[in-house]
Amino acid sequence: xxxxxxFASFRVFVFPHxxxxxxxxxxxxxxxxxxxxxxxxxxxxxxxxxSHSRENxxxxxxxxxxxxxxxxxxxxxxxxxxFDSTRQPTRFVDEVTEFFASFRAPIVxxxxxxxxxxxxxxPTSLLFSRLSNRSVYLCSPGGQTVVAAxxxxxVWGRGMPEHSPTNDPLxxxxxxxVNGTWNIVLAHGELEPNRGGVAHSSPINLRDHGPAxxxxxxxxLGHCHFPRQAEYDGTIMRYSGAATNVGGAGTVTCVxxxxxxxxxxxxxxxxx
Numbered sequence: 001x002x003x004x005x006x007f008a009s010f011r012v013f014v015f016p017h018x019x020x021x022x023x024x025x026x027x028x029x030x031x032x033x034x035x036x037x038x039x040x041x042x043x044x045x046x047x048x049x050x051s052h053s054r055e056n057x058x059x060x061x062x063x064x065x066x067x068x069x070x071x072x073x074x075x076x077x078x079x080x081x082x083f084d085s086t087r088q089p090t091r092f093v094d095e096v097t098e099f100f101a102s103f104r105a106p107i108v109x110x111x112x113x114x115x116x117x118x119x120x121x122x123p124t125s126l127l128f129s130r131l132s133n134r135s136v137y138l139c140s141p142g143g144q145t146v147v148a149a150x151x152x153x154x155v156w157g158r159g160m161p162e163h164s165p166t167n168d169p170l171x172x173x174x175x176x177x178v179n180g181t182w183n184i185v186l187a188h189g190e191l192e193p194n195r196g197g198v199a200h201s202s203p204i205n206l207r208d209h210g211p212a213x214x215x216x217x218x219x220x221l222g223h224c225h226f227p228r229q230a231e232y233d234g235t236i237m238r239y240s241g242a243a244t245n246v247g248g249a250g251t252v253t254c255v256x257x258x259x260x261x262x263x264x265x266x267x268x269x270x271x272x
Contacts, residue, residue, distance in 0.1 A: 034259040035180075035259055036152070036180055036181065036182055036257070036259045037152050037259075038152075038256065038257060038258040038259070038260075039074050039075070039149050039152045039153045039182050039256070039257045040071065040072065040073045040074050040254065040255070040256045040257075041073055041074060041075045041076070041077050041149075041153070041184065041220075041254070041255045041256075041257075042064075042067070042068055042071065042073040042075075042076045042077065042105070042252060042253075042254055042255075043077045043079065043220045043238070043240045043252065043253040043254070043255055044064070044076065044077070044078055044079070044240055044243045044252045044253075045078065045079035045080055045081060045112070045188070045220075045221070045222030045223070045239070045240050045241075045242070045243065046079075046080065046081045046112065046222055046223065046225055046241075046242035046243060046244075046248060047060065047061075047081065047082050047083070047242070047243045047244055048081055048083070048084040048114065048242065048244060048246060048247070048248075049061075049082060049083050049084060049088075049092075049096055049244070050083065050084040050085065050088070051088055051089050051092040053244075053246055054092060054095075056244060056245075056246060056272055057096070057244060058095060058096075058099065059271070059272055060243055060244050060250075060270055060272060061096065061099035061100070062099065063270050063271045063272075064099075064103075064243070064252065064270065065099065065102050065103060067252070067268060067270070068103055068104060068105060069104060071254055073105045073254065074105060074148070074149040074150075074152070074153070075105050075106055075107070075108060075148045075149050075153060075155075076103055076105050076106070076107045076108070077107075077108055077109075077155070077184065077186060077220045078107060078108070078109035078110070078186075078222075079109075079110060079112070079186050079187065079188055079220050079221055079222030079223075079240065080109075080110050080111055080112025080113070080114075080115065080160070080186075080188030080222035080223065081112030081113065081114045081115065081188070081222060081223070082096075082109070082112075082115070082123075082124050082127065083096075083114065083115070083123045083124055083127075084114055085114060086114075086115070086122040086123060086124075088123040092123075093123045093126055093127060096123075096127060097126075097127055097130050097131065100127060100131055100134075100135075101130075101131060101134065103134070106134055106135060106136075106148060107128075107131065107134060107135035107136070108135070108136050108138065108146055108148055108155045108157070108186070109128060109135060109136070109137050109138065109157075109186075110137075110138045110139070110157040110158065110159070110160075110186045110187070110188055110222075111124060111137075111139050111159055111160050111188070112160065112188040112222055112223060113160060113163035113188065113201070113202060113223065115160065116160050116161075116162060116163045124137075125137070125139070136148075138155075138156075138157035138158065138159070138186065139158075139159035140158060140159050141158060141159045141160075141161040141171075142158065142172050143156060143157070143158035143171065143172040143173060144156070144157060144158065145176075147181065151181065152181055152182060153181055153182050153183075153184060153257075154176060154177070154181045154182070154183050154184070155184050155185075155186060156173060156176065156183075156184075156185050156186070157185070157186035157187070158170075158171065158172065158173075160188060160202065163201045163202055164201050164202070165200065165201055165203060167189070167201065167202045167203075168189075168202075168203070168204075168205070168208070169187040169188055169189035169202050169204055170185070170187055170204060170208070170209045170212070173185065173209055173212045173213075174212055175211060175212050175214060175215055176212075176215045176216060177215070178215050182217050182218075182257045183215055183216045183217050184216070184217060184218045184219070184220055184255075185213075185216050185218075185219045185220070186219075186220050186222075187204060187219060187220070187221055187222070188202065188221070188222040188223050189201075189202030189203060189204045189221075189223055190202055190203050190204060190223060190224075191204045191206075191221065191224070191228075191230060191237065191239075192230075202223065204221075206232045210232075210233060213232060213233070213235045214233070214235075216235050217235070217236075217257055217263065218235075218236055218237070218238070218255055218257065218263065219235060219236070219237030219238070220237075220238065220240070220253075220255070221237055221238060221239045221240075222239070222240070223239070224239040224241070225241060225242035225247060225248030225249060226239070226241050226242075226248065226249045226251075227239055227240060227241040227249060227251050227253070227267055228241075229265070236263055236265070238253060238255075238265065240252050240253040240267075241253075241267075243270060244270075244272065245272050249269075250269055250270050250272055251267055251268060251269050251270065252267075252268050252270055253265060253266065253267050253268070254266040254267075254268065
């Protein structure tokens with residue numbers, strides 16, 4: 001069963017050494033305590049970086065490096081649409097690469113619909129090829145799984161061969177193992193695809209993947225530019241919102257998975 005809820009609890013924190021953190025929203029999902037070691041991930045999506053709005057995009061990346069270090073995250077999850085288009089000047093891609101290379105945590109990423117024509121020549125593929133020892137770009141149409149955070153986290157994601165109503169972002173997702181790691185799925189597409197009677201491209205039909213989602217602790221979503229959260233049979237899924245405020249909310253999400261506290265979700269508004 002799919003349910004949507006905006007807030008379960010709200011707190012405000014001040015981080016004196018991190019000027020970009022304006023607001024912190026917490027959600028709690030209580031669960032049976034287990035012995036898995038904790039993991040903290042920074043979930044971002046929909047940067048839509050473009051050379052025509054260069055300063056804004058680079059300011060966001062500069063702010064995120066501060067946020068990432070202040071939170072001490074174990075991994076950064078990018079749920080698609082790093083660049084706004086596949087036509088970006090080499091110099092701008094170089095500048096973006098420098099910022100991504102400065103992140104202390106490794107990166108796990110998937111392509112979004114703005115990366116739909118991805119090969120070694122497009123800016124997103126070029127970016128992650130340059131970060132090969134610091135990142136994993138899950139772009140296989142068949143889906144891929146990677147283990148991160150020193151073996152504490154398993155992440156599944158797939159490429160986007162096309163952005164159309166027939167493209168299923170969760171295609172080929174199989175039930176993930178339960179062997180001492182946390183399980184996260186990355187997906188870029190439209191949750192509730194039939195809302196309003198409109199057929200959306202890259203629809204995420206949760207009922208088609210109920211059994212496979214059973215062992216998933218969190219679904220990190222991209223494509224929607226404003227933060228939104230849902231629950232399906234105990235699995236929490238969330239859009240972090242667009243990281244830049246060019247057509248979006250300018251927000252990112254920090255997810256903490258702990259056997260003692262369950263799932264904690266923190267939403268940050270990013271200084272632009």
